[in-house]
Structure formats: C-alpha cells, structure tokens
Amino acid sequence: MSTDIERLLAAAADDTDRPLTTDVDDLLVRARRSVRRTRITTVSTAVLTTGVIIAGIATWSANRTESVGPAGEGIRYDAKTGQVLGDETGTRPQPAPAVSTLSDASLRDQCKQADKEWLDSMRERGADPDDKAGPLDARWIVAVKAGLGSRVHVIFLSPDKSVYGTCALTGVNQAQSYGRFTTSSKAVGDRKQSTAGTRVPAGVRAVLVNVDGERVPRQALLGLDGFYSLGVPDPSTIGRIQRVRGYDEHGNKVYEYTRPTPTPYRQTVPDGVTVKTAEPITPNVVLTKDPLTGKALAPPPPVSPLTDEQITTRCRGVDDIYFQGSRSPQDPRIKAAGPVTKDWKVALKTGTGDKLTAVLISPDQKVYAWCHMLAATAKGAYDYTRSAVQANGKFADDFSFGMVPDGVAQLVVDLPKQGPTRALISNGYYIWGLTGGNSDIQTVRVRGYDAQGKQVYTAKKTVDPDFD
Structure with a gap:
C-alpha cells in the first residue's frame, strides 16, 4: 500500500466511532492491497507479485496493558543459541x-522504491509531520532482518533513530508491505502510538509473542535497539498479536504487552438505510470536446470485457482474504452482507484483458466492494476494500470511483497527466480510469453536464490519477 494514510486507516481498520486497537501485523493483513505496477516497475504485488501494502500507523488506546519492570516468572533457554526451551x-x-x-x-535497495511510494503519499496528504528522517539510504541501519532466501522481513532505523521503516519482501524486489513510523510514544488524537508490535525495551534478551489462532507462542528474532521480527506475515494465515513478553539475560520476565479489548463498534446509521443512486440520464449531446477549451476530451475508460459472473468469481478470491484479516470490530453491515457471490451486482467495471477495476454492490444494497485486479487470481496484483452506506444513502467519497450527482448525464475529470477526460458512467457510479494502488493521490476538478451538454455541477475531488 500500500498509500494515503487516511484511506488506509479508514479501509484497513474501519474504525469509525471507536478507538483503533490494532497492531502492525494486523494492518499488513487488513490494509487495502495497494498496487502500482506503472510506478513500481520492479515490484509486482498481492498482498507487487502481489503489490505494496502500505501499513498504517500502529496505535493503541491509552488504557492499553503494557508494563516495563520486574514482572516475575521466567523462561528456560539455551544461553549459547538463545533458543527458548520453555516458558x-x-x-x-x-x-x-x-x-x-x-x-x-541489498535489502535497502529492494525496499527503496516502496519507501519512495510511502514518502510521496505522505507528501501528498501531509499525514505524518513528525517524520523528518528523509528517504531510505545507506545511512539507515538494519535493525533486524528475518527470513530465508528472497523472503525477508526487515526493519530499518533512521540515522537519528527517530523513525523506523518496516518492509516485507516476498521475492526479489517484491515488496509485499511497507510502512514508516516514529519511534517516540506520542498522542494521536485521544490515542497513543506504541511500538509494542515491533519493539521491546532495552535489557530484553528474548521475546515471545502469542498470536491469535495459535496455541503455542512464537519466539521472535531480536535485533538492534529492541526491534524484533516474526518473519514475513502470510496474509492467508497470520493472526493479530495477543501478547508480547520480554525476558532478561537471566530468563526473568521484565516486559509484557497485552492487547486491549477493542471497544465495540457503535453503529450510527439506521439498519433500514440502503444506497440511493442518481437516476440515469441519456445524453442527447455527447461531449467529445471540452466545453471550456474546445480541445478534444480524452475518451472514457473501456468497459471490461469480463462477464459479471467472471468478475464476482475473481473478486471472491480477494474478498476471502479481506475477511481473513478483518479481526477487529467493524461496521456489522460489512460482514452481514456476506461473501461476494454471483448475487452481488456489478455496478461498474472497467479494464482490458485480465486487468480489472470494479464496484460491486451487495444484495441488501448496504455495502460496496471495490475490487482491482491485474491478474486472473488473488495470486496476482490486487487492491480491495469494502464500505457501508452512510445515513444519507451515499457511500463515502472514494479515491477510486465516485457516485454520479443528481441531474448529471456526463462527467469530465480534469486529470493532471492526460487532461480533461470523460468518465465512464454505469448504474449511478463513475470512474476515470483503471484505478488501483492509490500511490498518486491528487485533488482535481470534476465537472458534470446535463443531457444537452450544459454544465450543472462542479466540485473538487481527491482521486487516484496514476493508472495501472
């Protein structure tokens, strides 16, 4: 991600009206799979051959359970190898x-492009003013590197130790995930940032981590400055961190973190609200030239040649992965809509060949799934999320598609590279290209015209204009 931090946190954590209680590994699984093959030419994603997932800020509520100091209890471990023999x-x-x-x-070189994507996104959105460490370069040290062959999880530490970057490689130059975080404990609104998922205090010599769904704890690989790693997360199996324990050189427990109980989701939208789209209008005058300049408009993106059933079948694969990673409380309507099936309406579809961006609407008309795939299966590059309808009957404004305003028959999106472009309109939704990866988020002007070609709408919209 991959990605802009606001979009990632909204889609990955879906934390509306409740504190964010999650960890880095959880975000790596649940974040939108962010892909950008045109800008990351050597990285293929899916979880680039699978994409860059940009991880969000890891935060915990202020009342989290985290202690440093004598905690009693201990472990048995081999002093020569450092292997824990028993807790x-x-x-x-x-x-x-x-x-x-x-x-x-080599690891720095393979993660540099993902770091650039992160910084570009942060620069566009201004999401982390405390990150002043500059781009990843030879001055950054490797705090820990865990893995075999080309599959490696690495944590980099900036020269001034103010920022760390975490990068998961699933192959040569294939950055599955990347994120940058400040090392200081700071307030984020009413929350407090923590490094409990990646770092332990000085004096810890062994780290044990309990993960959801696993009966036996894992021993982490401990590196410099207290940073540790469990290796590259597997999006299909990894669970969220439950508990972290740190032990000193004598095997005594001196640190413990326990994940707090999440605050239940507070639904504010009545159950009876369903999505309301604009009535379709057939244009009598089809715009081929920009009414403002008289120059030719770029054509709308093509309708995907895939059938609706092919699309729902393909998107079901990434939909399953989305739910495997969604372990924190979220809007119950998102889960109640059930998995993507052929009963879901394909409201919008664009792309050529295997490349696809689609908007799917649940049978109960309360949830959309946004599905972007650059290959026929989830083993290829993709980007995916779900969201539920708001109280006004609309879906939240999205960087990858839009809802057609009332009374509008045609839309022109003023894209920065290809210029004014006719949008593809379908079932009350519109799109301006094969969006996906959200690595180049920009604010542009969107203009709406009625059936006779008269302008009846204008607004600024934040969009992803750099297509795969």
Whole structure:
C-alpha cells in the first residue's frame, strides 16, 4: 500500500466511532492491497507479485496493558543459541525465524522504491509531520532482518533513530508491505502510538509473542535497539498479536504487552438505510470536446470485457482474504452482507484483458466492494476494500470511483497527466480510469453536464490519477 494514510486507516481498520486497537501485523493483513505496477516497475504485488501494502500507523488506546519492570516468572533457554526451551507454563515456543543472509545494502535497495511510494503519499496528504528522517539510504541501519532466501522481513532505523521503516519482501524486489513510523510514544488524537508490535525495551534478551489462532507462542528474532521480527506475515494465515513478553539475560520476565479489548463498534446509521443512486440520464449531446477549451476530451475508460459472473468469481478470491484479516470490530453491515457471490451486482467495471477495476454492490444494497485486479487470481496484483452506506444513502467519497450527482448525464475529470477526460458512467457510479494502488493521490476538478451538454455541477475531488 500500500498509500494515503487516511484511506488506509479508514479501509484497513474501519474504525469509525471507536478507538483503533490494532497492531502492525494486523494492518499488513487488513490494509487495502495497494498496487502500482506503472510506478513500481520492479515490484509486482498481492498482498507487487502481489503489490505494496502500505501499513498504517500502529496505535493503541491509552488504557492499553503494557508494563516495563520486574514482572516475575521466567523462561528456560539455551544461553549459547538463545533458543527458548520453555516458558513459564512449560510450553516450548516455536523457534525464531532465521537471520537473513542477504546484505543490508541489498535489502535497502529492494525496499527503496516502496519507501519512495510511502514518502510521496505522505507528501501528498501531509499525514505524518513528525517524520523528518528523509528517504531510505545507506545511512539507515538494519535493525533486524528475518527470513530465508528472497523472503525477508526487515526493519530499518533512521540515522537519528527517530523513525523506523518496516518492509516485507516476498521475492526479489517484491515488496509485499511497507510502512514508516516514529519511534517516540506520542498522542494521536485521544490515542497513543506504541511500538509494542515491533519493539521491546532495552535489557530484553528474548521475546515471545502469542498470536491469535495459535496455541503455542512464537519466539521472535531480536535485533538492534529492541526491534524484533516474526518473519514475513502470510496474509492467508497470520493472526493479530495477543501478547508480547520480554525476558532478561537471566530468563526473568521484565516486559509484557497485552492487547486491549477493542471497544465495540457503535453503529450510527439506521439498519433500514440502503444506497440511493442518481437516476440515469441519456445524453442527447455527447461531449467529445471540452466545453471550456474546445480541445478534444480524452475518451472514457473501456468497459471490461469480463462477464459479471467472471468478475464476482475473481473478486471472491480477494474478498476471502479481506475477511481473513478483518479481526477487529467493524461496521456489522460489512460482514452481514456476506461473501461476494454471483448475487452481488456489478455496478461498474472497467479494464482490458485480465486487468480489472470494479464496484460491486451487495444484495441488501448496504455495502460496496471495490475490487482491482491485474491478474486472473488473488495470486496476482490486487487492491480491495469494502464500505457501508452512510445515513444519507451515499457511500463515502472514494479515491477510486465516485457516485454520479443528481441531474448529471456526463462527467469530465480534469486529470493532471492526460487532461480533461470523460468518465465512464454505469448504474449511478463513475470512474476515470483503471484505478488501483492509490500511490498518486491528487485533488482535481470534476465537472458534470446535463443531457444537452450544459454544465450543472462542479466540485473538487481527491482521486487516484496514476493508472495501472
């Protein structure tokens, strides 16, 4: 992501009206799979061959359970190898991942483009003013690198130690995920940022991590300055971190973090609200030239040649992954809509060949799924999310598509590169290209015209104008 931080947090965490209680690994799974093959030429995604997932800020509520200091209890471990042989319950943890044999220089080179994507997005949105460390370069040290072969999870630490970057590589130059975070504990609104998912205090010599769905804890690979890693997360299996324990050189527990109980989702939209789209209007005068300049308009993106059933079948694959990662409370309507099936309406579809961007509407008319795929299956590059209808009967404004305003028959989107472009309109929704990856978010002018070609609408809209 991949990505702009506001969009990621809204889509990955879906935390409207409740505190965000999540961790870095959880965001890596639940974040929109952000892809940008045109800008990341050497990275293929899906979770680039799978895309760059840009991780969001990891935050915990202020009342989180996190302690530093003598906590009693201990472990048995091999002092020569550092392997934990048993925790206080007598359970032998899963061994720590191996230290990667790839050089620090190679890892920096492979993650530089993802770092650039992150910084570009932050620059566009101004989401993290405290990150002043500059781009990833040779001055950044590798705090920890875990993995085998080309599959590596690495954490970089800036020269002034104010920022760390986390990068998961699933192959050579294939950045599955990337994110940058400040090392200081700071307030984010009424929340407090924490590094509990990636770092332990000084003096810790062994780290055990309990993960949702696993009975046996994992031993983490501990690196410099307290940073640790469990290796590259597998989007299809990884769970969220439940508990982190740190032990000193004598095997005594000196640190513990326990994930707080999430605040239940507070629904503010009545159950009876369904999406309301504008009545379709057939233009009598089709715009081919820009009414403002007289120059030719760029044509609308093509309608995808795929059938609706082919689209719902393909999108079901990434829909399943979305739900495997959605473990925090979220709007119950999103889950109640059920998995994508052929009963979902394909409201909008664009693309050529296997490339696809589509908007799917649930049978109950309360939820949309936005599906972007550059290959026939979820093993290829994709970007995906869901969202529920608002109280006004509209879906929240989205960077990748829009809802047609009332009384509008044609739309022109003033894109920065290709110029004024006719939008593709379908079932009350519109799109201006094969959007996906949200790595180039910009605010542009959108103009609406009635059936006779008269302008009846104008507004600024934040869009993804850099197409895959």
